[in-house]
Amino acid sequence: MNNIENFSQDGYVETETDSAIQVLGHFIQGNIVAKGSKTQPVYNPAVGSKSKEVMIADTETVNYAVQVATEAFPEWRNTPVIKRARVMFKFKQLLEENADKICELIGQEHGKISHDAKGELQRGIENVEYACGAPEFLKGEFSKNVGPDIDSWSEFQPLGVVAGITPFNFPAMVPLWMFPMAIVCGNCFILKPSEKAPSAALYLAELLKQAGLPDGVFNVVNGDKEAVDALLHHPKIQAVSFVGSTPIAEYIYSTATSKGKRCQALGGAKNHAIIMPDADIDNVVNSLLGAAFGSSGERCMALSVAVAIGDEVADVVIAKLKQEMQQLQFGNYADSSNDFGPLISQAHKDKVQAYIQSAEQQGAKIVVDGRDARPKGFENGFFVGPTLIDNVQANMTSYQQEIFGPVLQVIRVETMQEAMQLINDHEYGNGTCIYTRDGEAARYFTDNIQVGMVGVNVPLPVPVAYHSFGGWKRSLFGDLYAYGPDGARFYTRRKTVTQRWPAAQVREAKQFAMPTLN
Ligand code: NAD
Numbered sequence: 384m385n386n387i388e389n390f391s392q393d394g395y396v397e398t399e400t401d402s403a404i405q406v407l408g409h410f411i412q413g414n415i416v417a418k419g420s421k422t423q424p425v426y427n428p429a430v431g432s433k434s435k436e437v438m439i440a441d442t443e444t445v446n447y448a449v450q451v452a453t454e455a456f457p458e459w460r461n462t463p464v465i466k467r468a469r470v471m472f473k474f475k476q477l478l479e480e481n482a483d484k485i486c487e488l489i490g491q492e493h494g495k496i497s498h499d500a501k502g503e504l505q506r507g508i509e510n511v512e513y514a515c516g517a518p519e520f521l522k523g524e525f526s527k528n529v530g531p532d533i534d535s536w537s538e539f540q541p542l543g544v545v546a547g548i549t550p551f552n553f554p555a556m557v558p559l560w561m562f563p564m565a566i567v568c569g570n571c572f573i574l575k576p577s578e579k580a581p582s583a584a585l586y587l588a589e590l591l592k593q594a595g596l597p598d599g600v601f602n603v604v605n606g607d608k609e610a611v612d613a614l615l616h617h618p619k620i621q622a623v624s625f626v627g628s629t630p631i632a633e634y635i636y637s638t639a640t641s642k643g644k645r646c647q648a649l650g651g652a653k654n655h656a657i658i659m660p661d662a663d664i665d666n667v668v669n670s671l672l673g674a675a676f677g678s679s680g681e682r683c684m685a686l687s688v689a690v691a692i693g694d695e696v697a698d699v700v701i702a703k704l705k706q707e708m709q710q711l712q713f714g715n716y717a718d719s720s721n722d723f724g725p726l727i728s729q730a731h732k733d734k735v736q737a738y739i740q741s742a743e744q745q746g747a748k749i750v751v752d753g754r755d756a757r758p759k760g761f762e763n764g765f766f767v768g769p770t771l772i773d774n775v776q777a778n779m780t781s782y783q784q785e786i787f788g789p790v791l792q793v794i795r796v797e798t799m800q801e802a803m804q805l806i807n808d809h810e811y812g813n814g815t816c817i818y819t820r821d822g823e824a825a826r827y828f829t830d831n832i833q834v835g836m837v838g839v840n841v842p843l844p845v846p847v848a849y850h851s852f853g854g855w856k857r858s859l860f861g862d863l864y865a866y867g868p869d870g871a872r873f874y875t876r877r878k879t880v881t882q883r884w885p886a887a888q889v890r891e892a893k894q895f896a897m898p899t900l901n
Contacts (some may be wrong), residue, residue: 387483396438402687407581409444409586409605412451413598419445419606423578428494428725429715431763435492437581440606445573445613448602452544452571453619457600460541460569467567468517473594474563475511478504486608489554490716492580494724494765497716499678500547500555508850510866514563520871521568530900534882538702539875541569542621542645546614549584550627551577551727552681558584560852561624564870565827566600570621574603575614579727583606622873625649626683626864628785629811629857636860638897647873650815651785652854655688655808656842657802657828660696662818668703674816674842675791676711676769679723683858684814684836684843690794690802693733697795700743701750701773704791708751708769714758724863725765726788732765735788739770742792750772753789777805778901781892784810799824801870812855816842835859 396408396417406422408415419440422431440448459467478485486500493501531851547561554576562572576584581603588603604610614620615638622645625635629650639646656674658667674686691697714721726732736754743749753768767788775782775792783791796802806815816838817828822856825839838844846852846867853864865867885891 385717387543404433405435407435407605409438409440409448410585410601410603411444411448411599412602413592418447423607423896425492425579425581426728426765427454428727429493429761429764429766431725431765433657433728435582437578437605439578440575440604440610440613442609442613443488445604445606445610446617448573448604449544449614449617449619451599452573452602454858455597456541456543456571459566459571459597459600462569464518464521464567464569468515470565470594471511471514471517471563471598472589474591474596475508475515477590477594478508478511478587481586485555485586488582488586489580490724492582493551493554493727494716495678496526496721497719500716501859503553503556506848507556508843510559511563513848513867514567517567517871520868521633521875529881530883532885532889533881534878535881537879539568539871540878542874542876544571544573544619545622545624545760545874546573546575546612546613546620547624548575549577549625551579552678552683553626554580554583555587557626558587560626561865562601564866565624565646565874567598568823568871568874570874571600571900573604573614573620574601575606575610576603578605578607593630611635615644616642618642620644622646623648624873626865632860633857643699643871647853647859647863647865649683649853649859649865650857651787652683652685652858653688653782653809653811654684654814654816655690655802655809656686656816656818657690657692657799657806658696658700659692659799659817659819659821659824661820662696662840663820664696664699664703667818667869668700668707670842671700671704671791672707672711672819676723676789676838679713679767681787682843683854683860684845685787686814686816686842687790688782688794689790690796690805692796692799692802694795697773697793701771701793704771705750708771711769713756713766713768715762715764723789725761726767727765727804729765731787732767735786735790736768737779738784738786738788739767739772739790740777742772742779745776745779745781747775747779747781747792756880777808783810799828803828803832810857813858814838814844814854816840816844835864 756768
């Protein structure tokens with residue numbers, strides 16, 4: 384772009400031609416830079432109009448970021464781990480001090496209500512706290528005297544330059560799942576955030592710089608498929624973490640691994656809650672409301688299917704949900720009395736509405752219909768109101784595919800076995816939950832359900848930062864989960880050293896058999 388004159392604060396570049404609309408740049412080598420030949424609009428989804436532009440990186444821009452990161456790597460790798468951890472300590476403090484600003488940026492571009500954005504950020508900060516423990520979890524393993532005068536140890540070395548590609552729905556938390564761990568382990572990182580909500584990532588980069596991170600260790604390139612492909616094909620990129628929809632996750636995983644890169648690619652979901660006849664129904668209803676409609680259903684752990692055991696349970700739950708759903712408020716992110724905000728785009732709104740329509744056409748019953756919802760003052764926003772659908776069947780499109788909107792579907796079955804079969808047969812296996820007072824049923828469920836993250840009376844069983852996050856089946860491609868202990872393994876490579884320092888007078892005999900200790 385030739386009309387870039389200079390750079391300003393907060394991720395914006397200044398342009399000569401269109402001063403009313405701010406243009407977000409990239410963050411490379413510690414600076415906001417304007418590179419790439421095109422831009423793309425960023426929307427305020429509550430209002431339904433463009434609020435900013437973001438630069439879209441071309442391959443040359445990505446190559447520049449990789450070069451910068453590659454040059455920063457040797458010094459960062461050799462920085463003592465306690466010093467790397469201290470940057471994370473400072474970063475955590477800055478995240479807390481600037482929480483309101485981060486939540487504001489998330490609200491402006493994603494539409495998430497401020498209390499929800501705070502929750503997202505807090506979950507992200509917990510990953511930074513975990514990363515602060517790197518001197519402990521990178522200590523390695525040591526065995527003295529594995530043979531005569533021989534000691535052996537395993538150490539965990541950084542990989543080099545690694546990349547993260549993240550979705551729109553957690554503009555701060557999902558990047559924070561990745562880069563604090565990667566960086567504290569001694570890697571340099573290139574983040575390609577969602578082009579739909581890029582500002583939070585740029586601001587996190589500024590805070591990392593303020594925390595004392597050397598330039599070039601963390602870089603943000605904004606962009607679309609071209610930037611992602613440039614990262615996937617770049618020979619210097621050692622590993623790729625991806626979070627997003629399943630078709631793209633499959634593409635990322637197959638491309639990255641075919642190029643010899645380590646990859647973890649987290650995909651979409653369809654999360655079921657089983658409601659047993661002995662469950663505390665009032666609690667079930669309250670927790671279903673938050674888990675199904677919070678964040679407008681745009682969470683990979685959202686509970687989108689309630690499986691009721693028996694018609695009696697289904698009828699009571701639906702009646703109570705219907706009543707409670709009249710009270711739900713949705714609208715602009717800045718109004719904290721709202722329960723949730725808009726969807727991310729007009730295209731996504733159209734898609735969610737089409738799923739509701741398909742359920743109706745295929746024979747389900749729309750109990751509460753949010754398709755025509757128009758919050759006052761935000762009539763052009765990308766809103767769909769809370770929607771409840773009964774009599775959903777396993778062969779319906781709305782059940783088989785991820786909707787990613789404020790839509791709760793109810794399936795009626797007769798037995799717990801039938802409910803578990805339904806879940807185990809679904810192509811996704813991210814999260815699930817059982818509501819019951821029966822310990823035996825809960826134990827059977829947790830043991831036999833084919834899902835990666837399981838709740839018992841806990842609707843959103845998102846693992847805390849010192850465990851790891853991942854689904855089964857088509858919800859995750861790769862061997863290691865995100866963050867926590869698996870994150871530390873993903874971003875390091877084991878090296879095992881076996882060392883002998885024999886006394887000078889000892890002479891070794893020639894030995895042609897495999898060495899053993901007899
Ligand atoms: P998305 O797959 O459209 O985009 C994710 C990232 O991939 C973005 O950075 C985007 O720019 C990039 N991308 C999009 N199309 C691409 C292409 N053709 N080639 C290369 N890169 C491409 O996902 P989204 O709409 O941003 O996020 C919503 C999805 O993410 C949902 O399916 C949700 O379930 C999933 N998600 C999963 C988890 C998890 O932990 N499993 C967490 C959050 C979101």
